[in-house]
Amino acid sequence: MNIENQINESIKDSMKKKDSLRLESLRSIKSAILLEKTKFSSDKTLDENEIIKILQRLVKQRNDSAKIYNEQNREDLANTEVAQSKIISEFLPEQLNEKELTEIINTTITELNASSMKDMGTVISEVNKKVSGRADGRIIAEIVKNILSN
DSSP states (O other): OOHHHHHHHHHHHHHHHTOHHHHHHHHHHHHHHHHHHHTTOTTOOOOHHHHHHHHHHHHHHHHHHHHHHHHTTOHHHHHHHHHHHHHHHTTSOOOOOHHHHHHHHHHHHHHHTOOSGGGHHHHHHHHHHHHTTSSOHHHHHHHHHHHHHO
């Protein structure tokens, strides 16, 4: 079952259970997907990678909002954002741990014969293709920078 169908089923389930927080989170996912589909044409279909990118963006937005709310001592709003972030994360593929990610990065650096910081963009681009949503771009960039700067 693809991600979009899983989301639709979860929406139905949340409506039956009257779980308003989960329902609100799932509806925001569905809304973002529909907006992306209709951005250019009404008959566009999104592949799994595009949907994963949308989900990652939504999780990042929720986490950033939670951080801002915490800084402003608005724990109630921050808790809601964190809860929504966790719900949205359920539909993302399992994230790679740092060791697995470092192995992929080292392999990519070897394949591309990258040796300096000038190659950083190329390496990050290639790693992003390989991990396709299973790692945060910021973490990838940090690891690549550490390896190439040594």
